[in-house]
Amino acid sequence: MMEILPKTFYMMGILFFACTAFFLLTGFFVGVSFILVVVGVLTFFVIGLAAGFLVIYIRELISNNNRHPVAGPVFNLLIHFNRLFDYQTSLAQKYSTYRLITPFKSDVYTADPVNVEYILKTKFSNYGKGKFNSNLMRDLFGDGIFAVDGEKWHHQRKLASYEFSTKVLRDFSSTVFRTNAAKLASDVSIAATTKQMIDLQDLFMKSTLDSIFKVGFGVELNTLSGSDEFSTRFMKAFDDSNVIVYWRYVDLLWKIKRFLNIGLEADLKQNIKVIDNFVYELIQQKREQMKNRKLDRGKEDILSRFLMESAKDPENMTDKYLRDISLNFIIAGKDTSANTLTWFFYMLCRHPFVQEKIAQEVREATEAEDNISADEFANKLTEAALEKMWYLHAALTETLRLYPAVPVDGKNSEEDDILPDGFKVKKGDGVNYMAYAMGRMTYIWGEDAADFRPERWLDNGIFRAESSFKFTAFQAGPRICLGKEFAYRQMKILASSLLFFFKFKLVDESKEATYRTMFTLHMDKGLHLYAFSRL
Numbered sequence: 437m438m439e440i441l442p443k444t445f446y447m448m449g450i451l452f453f454a455c456t457a458f459f460l461l462t463g464f465f466v467g468v469s470f471i472l473v474v475v476g477v478l479t480f481f482v483i484g485l486a487a488g489f490l491v492i493y494i495r496e497l498i499s500n501n502n503r504h505p506v507a508g509p510v511f512n513l514l515i516h517f518n519r520l521f522d523y524q525t526s527l528a529q530k531y532s533t534y535r536l537i538t539p540f541k542s543d544v545y546t547a548d549p550v551n552v553e554y555i556l557k558t559k560f561s562n563y564g565k566g567k568f569n570s571n572l573m574r575d576l577f578g579d580g581i582f583a584v585d586g587e588k589w590h591h592q593r594k595l596a597s598y599e600f601s602t603k604v605l606r607d608f609s610s611t612v613f614r615t616n617a618a619k620l621a622s623d624v625s626i627a628a629t630t631k632q633m634i635d636l637q638d639l640f641m642k643s644t645l646d647s648i649f650k651v652g653f654g655v656e657l658n659t660l661s662g663s664d665e666f667s668t669r670f671m672k673a674f675d676d677s678n679v680i681v682y683w684r685y686v687d688l689l690w691k692i693k694r695f696l697n698i699g700l701e702a703d704l705k706q707n708i709k710v711i712d713n714f715v716y717e718l719i720q721q722k723r724e725q726m727k728n729r730k731l732d733r734g735k736e737d738i739l740s741r742f743l744m745e746s747a748k749d750p751e752n753m754t755d756k757y758l759r760d761i762s763l764n765f766i767i768a769g770k771d772t773s774a775n776t777l778t779w780f781f782y783m784l785c786r787h788p789f790v791q792e793k794i795a796q797e798v799r800e801a802t803e804a805e806d807n808i809s810a811d812e813f814a815n816k817l818t819e820a821a822l823e824k825m826w827y828l829h830a831a832l833t834e835t836l837r838l839y840p841a842v843p844v845d846g847k848n849s850e851e852d853d854i855l856p857d858g859f860k861v862k863k864g865d866g867v868n869y870m871a872y873a874m875g876r877m878t879y880i881w882g883e884d885a886a887d888f889r890p891e892r893w894l895d896n897g898i899f900r901a902e903s904s905f906k907f908t909a910f911q912a913g914p915r916i917c918l919g920k921e922f923a924y925r926q927m928k929i930l931a932s933s934l935l936f937f938f939k940f941k942l943v944d945e946s947k948e949a950t951y952r953t954m955f956t957l958h959m960d961k962g963l964h965l966y967a968f969s970r971l
């Protein structure tokens with residue numbers, strides 16, 4: 437019955453379409469206007485498609501094919517786009533793993549740590565980014581580490597892993613973070629003295645962009661000082677592209693719009709031009725630096741390492757490939773840490789007791805005096821001092837549990853498979869793990885899952901990590917985030933500098949913060965605060 441039903445509907449659809457075409461053509465010959473004919477044909481075409489999809493949907497809904505429960509059609513994502521991650525959370529409360537039906541395949545969404553471990557580690561080779569994700573991301577991410585699998589991923593991962601593990605990079609990055617933390621504290625100090633409102637998200641974005649340029653590419657950017665219009669344009673183009681490319685997941689017509697160069701796709705093209713100019717200029721500058729041996733740190737930054745590789749293998753490591761690699765590192769290094777810090781300060785304003793506790797911990801760990809300057813204080817943020825800040829570490833982790841910088845992450849199934857929960861996945865299905873929803877599940881974190889409680893991460897005052905398949909903010913398995921340690925160090929240095937000198941309050945306590953739906957969990961319209969000097 438199940439096989440006959442859709443075939444009958446398809447036949448009816450074809451018959452319906454043929455009759456329509458016949459009548460419209462007849463109408464055309466007897467003098468009905470061409471526009472009417474086109475509109476008529478298009479209308480019936482859309483109705484035909486909708487009927488076809490309805491058949492597929494009903495079939496998936498009622499068939500008992502040992503597949504995950506159907507939570508709805510993929511169009512539900514479009515309806516709930518502005519609150520997408522909360523919509524996914526509400527579904528995950530009903531089913532730990534569920535499916536959304538698209539016209540061509542199923543998209544599986546899971547919040548089950550056992551399935552997550554299977555996808556990200558046990559059967560890693562079956563769950564890559566896949567063609568679907570790569571095609572969608574390619575215009576912006578190109579062949580960078582976030583968008584590729586196989587040989588290209590291996591190559592980039594290997595070179596970057598080596599770079600991240602060196603002590604030189606670690607020491608140099610700490611120095612850069614301290615310098616930027618002192619700059620940030622000075623900026624906030626001016627706002628505190630003049631009682632001006634600040635957008636902390638904007639300041640964090642600038643600060644983390646400056647850091648990734650200096651550490652990753654050995655280039656001074658200084659967006660925090662606001663002097664460079666070129667980089668400000670780049671940041672705006674970059675954020676807007678992130679939103680538009682994410683929108684493609686719910687826009688079935690994006691390829692047609694790209695072909696016709698209309699709507700958001702036309703905007704994306706313009707934005708990518710701005711981004712490309714910026715990144716190619718960076719690569720050019722870097723080449724000059726290396727040629728003239730003006731590079732003070734020689735081989736230690738990530739871009740230099742890739743440029744040296746490209747000199748050995750110019751055919752494969754083209755400028756376009758270098759552009760992709762660099763851009764993916766900017767995405768990785770800028771938004772994730774800045775967004776996490778933003779939600780962290782939002783949580784501290786909502787929980788002033790936690791804010792005070794961290795300020796006290798910072799004071800004790802650094803043994804800093806009240807009259808210290810921002811630069812002197814930054815120098816007190818040594819590795820030893822940072823290591824003593826367990827409560828701060830726990831509060832950042834608690835923030836990432838509730839507000840993971842990458843709220844949902846998509847893979848693709850290469851072959852038919854069965855997940856550990858016993859349900860089937862088909863070749864070509866999307867398989868996503870939902871870090872945002874997982875952080876809110878009582879079946880993972882207990883009855884107080886929705887509460888912000890840094891204490892849940894502490895055992896006798898010492899930080900206790902959880903399984904990376906349960907706390908998935910940094911992904912897990914062979915593709916686990918390469919910058920995790922780097923990110924914690926940067927976030928701890930920036931947060932402790934601000935909390936030592938200032939107390940923060942929301943400008944509007946009554947307003948609940950929300951996100952702008954995109955790849956990263958960006959706070960919509962920024963984080964507007966007042967800072968008050970503590971000293």
Ligand code: HEM
Nearest residue numbers: 581768769772773776841842909910911915917918919923
């Ligand atoms: C709070 C901060 C951060 C969070 C929550 C975070 C989270 C993640 C997540 C979820 C992924 C997997 C993304 C995917 O495959 O689609 C990832 C990958 C990655 N992250 Fe991070 N990240 C953070 C900071 C950083 C920083 C600062 C860097 C570098 C400077 C970095 C470098 C990378 C790289 C290179 C990958 C790709 C790994 C691979 O595919 O093998 N991350 N990160």
